[in-house]
Amino acid sequence: MFYREAGQFKISYSADMAIFPIAQDRIAVLAIVAAAFLLMPFVATEYFLNSIMVPTLILALAAVGLNILVGYCGQVSLGSGAFMAIGAYAAYNFAIRVPELPLLVSILLGGVVSAMVGVFFGIPSLRIKGFYLAVATLAAQFFFDWLFLRAGWFTNYTPSGSVNAPRLDVFGWTVNTPVERYIFVLGLVCVFTLLAKNLVRGHVGRQWMAIRDMDIAAEIIGIRPMYAKLSAFAVSSFFVGVAGALWAFVHLGSWEPLAFSIDRSFQLLFAIIIGGLGSILGCFLGAAFMWILPIFLDIALPPLGELVGWTMDKATVSHFSVMIFGALIIFFLIVEPHGLARLWSIVKEKLRLWPFPY
Amino acid sequence: MEKKTFGLAAMALAAAVGLGGTAVPALAQNEQFIPMLSYRTGAYAPNGIPFANGMGDYYRMINARDGGINGVKILFEECETGYATDKGVECYERLKAKGPTGAAFFNPLSTGITFALTEKAPVDKIPIITMGYGRSESRNGAVFPWNFPLLGTYWTAANIAVQHIAKEMGGFDKLKGKKIALVFHDSPYGKEPIPMLTEMSKLLGFELLLLPVTHPGVEQKSQWLQIRQQRPDYVLLWGWGVMNSTSVKEAAAVGYPRDKMLGVWWSGAEPDVLPAGDQAAGYKALMLQHGAGKFPVHADMLKFAVGKDGSQTKPDEADDVLYNRGLVNAMLGVEAIRTAQKKFGNKPLTGEQIRWGLENLDLSEARIKELGFEGALKPLKISCSDHEGTRFGRVQQWDGKQWKVISDWYEGDDKLLAPMVRDISAKYADEKKIAPRDCSKES
Numbered sequence: 001m002f003y004r005e006a007g008q009f010k011i012s013y014s015a016d017m018a019i020f021p022i023a024q025d026r027i028a029v030l031a032i033v034a035a036a037f038l039l040m041p042f043v044a045t046e047y048f049l050n051s052i053m054v055p056t057l058i059l060a061l062a063a064v065g066l067n068i069l070v071g072y073c074g075q076v077s078l079g080s081g082a083f084m085a086i087g088a089y090a091a092y093n094f095a096i097r098v099p100e101l102p103l104l105v106s107i108l109l110g111g112v113v114s115a116m117v118g119v120f121f122g123i124p125s126l127r128i129k130g131f132y133l134a135v136a137t138l139a140a141q142f143f144f145d146w147l148f149l150r151a152g153w154f155t156n157y158t159p160s161g162s163v164n165a166p167r168l169d170v171f172g173w174t175v176n177t178p179v180e181r182y183i184f185v186l187g188l189v190c191v192f193t194l195l196a197k198n199l200v201r202g203h204v205g206r207q208w209m210a211i212r213d214m215d216i217a218a219e220i221i222g223i224r225p226m227y228a229k230l231s232a233f234a235v236s237s238f239f240v241g242v243a244g245a246l247w248a249f250v251h252l253g254s255w256e257p258l259a260f261s262i263d264r265s266f267q268l269l270f271a272i273i274i275g276g277l278g279s280i281l282g283c284f285l286g287a288a289f290m291w292i293l294p295i296f297l298d299i300a301l302p303p304l305g306e307l308v309g310w311t312m313d314k315a316t317v318s319h320f321s322v323m324i325f326g327a328l329i330i331f332f333l334i335v336e337p338h339g340l341a342r343l344w345s346i347v348k349e350k351l352r353l354w355p356f357p358y
Numbered sequence: 359m360e361k362k363t364f365g366l367a368a369m370a371l372a373a374a375v376g377l378g379g380t381a382v383p384a385l386a387q388n389e390q391f392i393p394m395l396s397y398r399t400g401a402y403a404p405n406g407i408p409f410a411n412g413m414g415d416y417y418r419m420i421n422a423r424d425g426g427i428n429g430v431k432i433l434f435e436e437c438e439t440g441y442a443t444d445k446g447v448e449c450y451e452r453l454k455a456k457g458p459t460g461a462a463f464f465n466p467l468s469t470g471i472t473f474a475l476t477e478k479a480p481v482d483k484i485p486i487i488t489m490g491y492g493r494s495e496s497r498n499g500a501v502f503p504w505n506f507p508l509l510g511t512y513w514t515a516a517n518i519a520v521q522h523i524a525k526e527m528g529g530f531d532k533l534k535g536k537k538i539a540l541v542f543h544d545s546p547y548g549k550e551p552i553p554m555l556t557e558m559s560k561l562l563g564f565e566l567l568l569l570p571v572t573h574p575g576v577e578q579k580s581q582w583l584q585i586r587q588q589r590p591d592y593v594l595l596w597g598w599g600v601m602n603s604t605s606v607k608e609a610a611a612v613g614y615p616r617d618k619m620l621g622v623w624w625s626g627a628e629p630d631v632l633p634a635g636d637q638a639a640g641y642k643a644l645m646l647q648h649g650a651g652k653f654p655v656h657a658d659m660l661k662f663a664v665g666k667d668g669s670q671t672k673p674d675e676a677d678d679v680l681y682n683r684g685l686v687n688a689m690l691g692v693e694a695i696r697t698a699q700k701k702f703g704n705k706p707l708t709g710e711q712i713r714w715g716l717e718n719l720d721l722s723e724a725r726i727k728e729l730g731f732e733g734a735l736k737p738l739k740i741s742c743s744d745h746e747g748t749r750f751g752r753v754q755q756w757d758g759k760q761w762k763v764i765s766d767w768y769e770g771d772d773k774l775l776a777p778m779v780r781d782i783s784a785k786y787a788d789e790k791k792i793a794p795r796d797c798s799k800e801s
Binding site: 046047050051055096149156159160161162164165166167176251252253254255256258259261295298299313314315317318319 | 396438451476544545552
């Protein structure tokens with residue numbers, strides 16, 4: 001009823017090619033971004049900003065990066081944890097070894113280093129596909145886990161192997177309070193999401209999708225597989241690397257290689273599978289699902305147990321939340337194998353026809 | 359539309375999380391909130407459970423026996439970290455502002471979480487107690503005002519361990535040319551002792567063999583194969599959770615004598631040796647001052663806390679090594695609050711006030727006796743420049759049925775420890791641009 005595009009005429013190509021061709025979508029997205037910037041800092045508690053919003057946004061950024069590679073270009077990767085680690089450790093080394101660099105530049109350089117390593121580990125993708133490629137990227141994961149644990153240079157020879165982020169000074173602005181951290185992360189995530197969205201809509205993105213759908217056919221119509229695949233690895237690793245640097249600098253503050261273990265790679269891969277492969281919205285939905293749901297279950301289960309007169313101890317709660325979380329993953333994959341983003345677009349289709357479905 | 363549902367979902371969850379968060383009532387205002395980061399699930403649960411039980415029971419006992427600390431009831435809540443740093447940070451954020459005055463202090467019970475919280479505590483003004491673990495250089499209160507590695511750091515532990523090995527071999531000069539292996543959990547926890555051991559190996563002329571074990575530590579075949587090939591004269595074990603019992607079993611499998619193995623104080627409890635059965639007999643471990651068994655306070659524990667309202671402790675487990683360590687840790691926290699109350703009044707205190715209490719904590723022999731911890735603890739005195747308080751330890755041996763104390767007290771050698779603490783904390787201060795406090799001006 002309210003969600004209807006009747007009467008919205010497109011009179012130019014640019015209007016037709018807009019990110020959000022429907023006026024309601026445009027308004028809604030702008031309203032949400034505005035609320036995220038202007039309203040959220042005032043209404044949200046410190047806990048909500050620090051432990052829910054900041055990590056979810058950073059994971060969503062990493063998921064955007066991984067989705068470019070897996071969802072858009074069809075190259076399965078299990079090494080995203082390693083690329084986050086590369087971003088984090090590279091940014092750390094830039095920050096302490098070249099203190100003159102502004103912090104934001106260090107973080108972006110972390111992404112650049114990650115992109116270069118990503119291209120290198122993308123080379124096998126020119127020859128191998130599917131599960132075999134997943135195993136090859138797994139090598140990156142284990143190699144960098146090992147490297148950052150063993151090579152003292154990367155951790156500035158700290159005795160414990162755990163490193164601390166430098167103070168977050170962004171061009172004279174000290175990012176310190178929860179609100180500042182949130183705004184800083186939100187700003188970066190918005191910029192990079194817009195960048196990613198435009199990349200996948202443009203000719204680069206179409207090359208990736210052509211490779212994903214059928215690489216031989218893509219090659220025949222003139223797409224260079226090497227360029228397309230390696231550019232996907234580079235862009236993807238850059239995003240994941242920046243997310244890793246943010247995770248380390250803004251969210252954790254002090255970290256060890258375990259923060260970017262194989263579990264992180266799986267978490268990101270599950271996030272994009274549940275959120276929706278080949279969808280930017282899906283990255284946000286998937287990251288929220290993977291990060292917020294376990295915390296929500298952990299907090300909500302004891303009061304729910306009390307309702308039926310069952311006092312749960314902490315161990316029971318965490319066992320139950322893992323079980324429910326797993327069951328929900330299976331449930332969503334059965335109900336909608338194309339992810340939460342697809343679920344949302346079905347809702348949109350239905351909204352357009354409502355109240356007269358046919 | 360890309361972010362539409364995300365925002366909606368976030369708001370719905372915000373409401374839900376908010377509801378869940380406020381579901382725990384803060385009815386009475388005369389309460390001191392103490393958060394408990396614990397782990398009762400995962401690979402480290404066998405060790406996390408008794409420790410959490412001990413801490414919780416001590417708070418229960420203080421509430422039931424004395425009606426709280428000078429009339430201020432203790433309100434405590436557990437949060438499951440699973441020994442994972444990101445979950446620990448989430449728990450910290452969840453609990454730091456609870457209760458009328460916020461969290462009194464945090465006991466992370468994980469070196470990884472300690473490192474992460476060290477960055478956050480100064481901002482939130484909440485002290486971190488890391489009794490027998492954590493960052494070794496945080497003993498320097500001038501650079502780390504909010505960290506309290508009470509009773510001993512890993513550098514102290516490493517120093518004491520080498521002292522004991524030297525004594526067994528007949529003197530420090532006998533260590534020359536010997537080979538000592540360190541089998542360690544490959545995390546900040548396991549790496550902490552390495553600088554001290556490296557320093558001592560240079561000083562005393564023994565060879566140090568480093569054998570890292572990856573988390574969670576159930577896979578150690580290759581490390582013990584190396585031990586069989588290299589035949590070190592002694593093996594130091596720096597493990598936690600299932601890693602400890604696995605090490606003892608693997609030692610038996612390659613035929614390495616268990617009485618040439620010395621664990622740190624986190625590798626010397628019942629869950630570490632019981633799964634290995636008879637094979638564990640002869641295994642030795644450091645003691646963080648106390649051991650297993652009952653001290654006078656246990657009578658009150660059994661009377662007021664064990665098995666009562668919310669306690670998950672079975673009476674026959676109420677004197678295990680890690681249960682007792684939970685008691686000691688909880689007691690030190692409660693005494694710090696008591697110390698702070700003398701200055702700020704008998705009311706719920708803020709983290710900043712309790713930090714003062716911790717820094718001025720002074721437990722004399724008589725006070726320890728009064729508290730019922732006689733024989734389990736040496737007197738300790740915290741000051742601005744020394745957040746460790748005391749550097750004593752002993753060695754115990756598992757005889758197949760129970761832990762037996764086999765050594766006298768050793769004291770960590772401050773001639774080695776102090777310069778290392780000074781240098782590495784100075785490096786941290788430099789990196790973080792912290793101006794150290796002047797301890798001579800602190801009362």
